Amino acid sequence: MDSISKKAQFCQVKQGIKRDNGYLLISIDVSKKSSTACFYNIEKEILLKKYLIRHDIENFQRFVCKIEQIMETNNFRDVIVGVEPTANYHKPISEYLRNKNYFMVYVSSVAAKSNRRTIDGGRWGKNDPRDAYNVVDLMRQGKIFYYRDENTQSMNIRKYLLLRQRLTKTKNSLKTRIRNNIWACYFPELCPLFKNVESPDVLTLLEHGLSSQTIKNMDYSLFAHLFAARIKPTSKQHSRLSQVWQSAKTSIGLPMPSSAIFEGKLIARDMQRTQKDIAEIDKILSHYCTENDVFRNLFSIPGFGVFTTSVLKSVIADINTFSHHRQLVKLAGLDIETMTSGEFAGKEKISKKGNSLLRFALCHATNVAISKNKVIGQMFQEKLKEHGNSKEAKAKLKIKFAEKFLRAAFVILKHNVPFNINIFNVPVDDPVPHSVRA
Numbered sequence: 001m002d003s004i005s006k007k008a009q010f011c012q013v014k015q016g017i018k019r020d021n022g023y024l025l026i027s028i029d030v031s032k033k034s035s036t037a038c039f040y041n042i043e044k045e046i047l048l049k050k051y052l053i054r055h056d057i058e059n060f061q062r063f064v065c066k067i068e069q070i071m072e073t074n075n076f077r078d079v080i081v082g083v084e085p086t087a088n089y090h091k092p093i094s095e096y097l098r099n100k101n102y103f104m105v106y107v108s109s110v111a112a113k114s115n116r117r118t119i120d121g122g123r124w125g126k127n128d129p130r131d132a133y134n135v136v137d138l139m140r141q142g143k144i145f146y147y148r149d150e151n152t153q154s155m156n157i158r159k160y161l162l163l164r165q166r167l168t169k170t171k172n173s174l175k176t177r178i179r180n181n182i183w184a185c186y187f188p189e190l191c192p193l194f195k196n197v198e199s200p201d202v203l204t205l206l207e208h209g210l211s212s213q214t215i216k217n218m219d220y221s222l223f224a225h226l227f228a229a230r231i232k233p234t235s236k237q238h239s240r241l242s243q244v245w246q247s248a249k250t251s252i253g254l255p256m257p258s259s260a261i262f263e264g265k266l267i268a269r270d271m272q273r274t275q276k277d278i279a280e281i282d283k284i285l286s287h288y289c290t291e292n293d294v295f296r297n298l299f300s301i302p303g304f305g306v307f308t309t310s311v312l313k314s315v316i317a318d319i320n321t322f323s324h325h326r327q328l329v330k331l332a333g334l335d336i337e338t339m340t341s342g343e344f345a346g347k348e349k350i351s352k353k354g355n356s357l358l359r360f361a362l363c364h365a366t367n368v369a370i371s372k373n374k375v376i377g378q379m380f381q382e383k384l385k386e387h388g389n390s391k392e393a394k395a396k397l398k399i400k401f402a403e404k405f406l407r408a409a410f411v412i413l414k415h416n417v418p419f420n421i422n423i424f425n426v427p428v429d430d431p432v433p434h435s436v437r438a
Contacts, residue, residue, distance in 0.1 A: 007321045010146050013080060013103065018042070018142050022077035024070065027107075027136035028053070029128050030083060030090040037063065038132035039070055042140065047074070050129040053093065060096050067102070080105060082139045084112050084131075095150050104147040107138045115143075154317035157288055157310055161357065164281045164307075171198065171274045174267050178202065182264055186211040186256045189247040193240060198271055201227055201237065205244075206268035209261035212251030220245050285310040294319070297412045300419040301405060302376050303369030311361035312409060325410035332358045334403050350399055362402040370401070375421060 017023060021043040029036045033055055039048040047070060053063050067079060081097050082105045083090045098104050116124050116134050124130060138144070148155065175197040183190045189212070194202050204210075204227050215223060223245055224238070232238060289309045290296050298309045315331065322328060329335050333354030339346035352359070369376045380401060387393040408423040 007146065009103070010105070013105070014142055014144060017080065017139065017144070024067070024074070024076040024079045025136050025139050026067065026079060026081045027132050027134075027139060028081065028083045028090075028093065029131040029135060030086045030093065031128065032089050035093060036128040036132045038129065038136045040133075040136040040140065041074065041076070044074070046133070049133070055092065060093065064097075064100055079103065080139065082107050082135050082144060084109055084135050091150055094147070098147070098149065105139065106145040106147055107135050107143060108145065111138055111143050115141075148317075152317065153288065154314045157285065158314040160281055160285055161307075161310055161314060164278060164285075165357070167274050167278050167281070171271065171278070174198075174271050174274065177263075177267055178206070182206070182260060182267070185254050186213075186260060187248070187251055187253040189251050189253075190244065193243055193247070198275065201241070203268045203271060206264035209256065209264055211256035211260075212248040212253035213255045215245060215248035216251070218245075282306050289313060294413055294416050297416065297418050298409055301365070301369075301408055301412070302373035302419070303365035303367070303405070304409075305365075305368075308361040308365040311358055315355055315358045316413070319410070319413040322410070325407045328406050328410055329403055331355055332362060332402075332406060334359060334362070334399060334406070359402075362406055363398065365405060366398050366402045369405070370398070376401075 013023075017025070019042065021041060023042065024047075025040040025042075027038045027040070029038075035053045035055070037048075037051040037053060038046065039051065040046055051063070051066060053059050070076070071079065079102050081094075081102050083094055084107050094104055112131075112134055115138055116126070116130075119134065119137065124134075178197050179191060190202075190205075196202075208226055210223075210226075220242070224241055227237070227241060286306045289298070289306060292313075295309060295313050298304050298312060316322070316328070326335075330351075331354045333350060333352045333356070335351050335354075336348050337351045338348050370380045371377065380397065383397055384394060387397060408419060411417070411423050412419060
């Protein structure tokens, strides 16, 4: 069954689950070593309150036999199995049931927490059988989400992105250690000289354990030779290294102990390894993005690189499952919500209830496009003047541009065309104009 028919089937189930007594609803509360299932029917309510499933193949097979037995006894037409995502513990049993052709759905952890307060006047406690009933109660209300298969290319890309995200956090942590643990004590004057803390010159300083105390006693030619065999006198690198050497003579930095030298060498080694790992992941992601002509067109959007395109491919997977760009806007959490009560009207703000990685990627691409692309940058400055040129107006306008980029991506994927600046200014459902590119 292709993704379109699965999506259509999900919509049909979501609409009919509240009233169709032909469905057998099964909820599973998942833990690390075992899970608890609850069998439910709209008409007969709870059929089996607690069914323990240990996480091994034999118990999985027994669970399937139990499902078939209850279906045959009660003449059910279809089975819907719902799970609340729990780290990675839910994935083996969910994929096993999906491979057995049972229809899988998710319920939100946030909704599960809120729904628990509505049961039994808010006195509903927390244990595995009650959590399983809580999940099935959400299913009965139709509060379910589409289940995406684990063994797909989009999920594989997503795992690469999550791994890249962890590596990026590690890299940022190392950069903070360089500034706060090394430079702050032993060479404070380096902070304004190196805006890019992960540059090769910084790592060379760390590898050789060079502090202000050691540099000021070195001849400049010997100092410069550590960075490159030959540096052009007119290069930026020569100018920066000359400033480092001069700053060392008047530095307030402390003498660097052996422990700090050792820490600097470890940081340099870890930074180089992390940079190499991120570059390798980017190479893999680039291959995934360029093998498909449709997603390759996203590179024509200003600010869209390997990272942003990979995020869109992992989240969207198949653009035909979306009928309007507003669905993508909502998925990214860029939709506007306002709190109102009587005469009170709060400020408009984005919901932030969608995919945080997609939202971050779009905002990152927007910042890059505004700073690097002349057409987009000029358009942004003109709009900013109209809205008052304040800090708040600038933030709101960037969100608006992020939404426009997402709308452009929707058009490009739907029509298989390259980016056109006029996509920013026409409704999505109108014919795509072919004129000036940004």
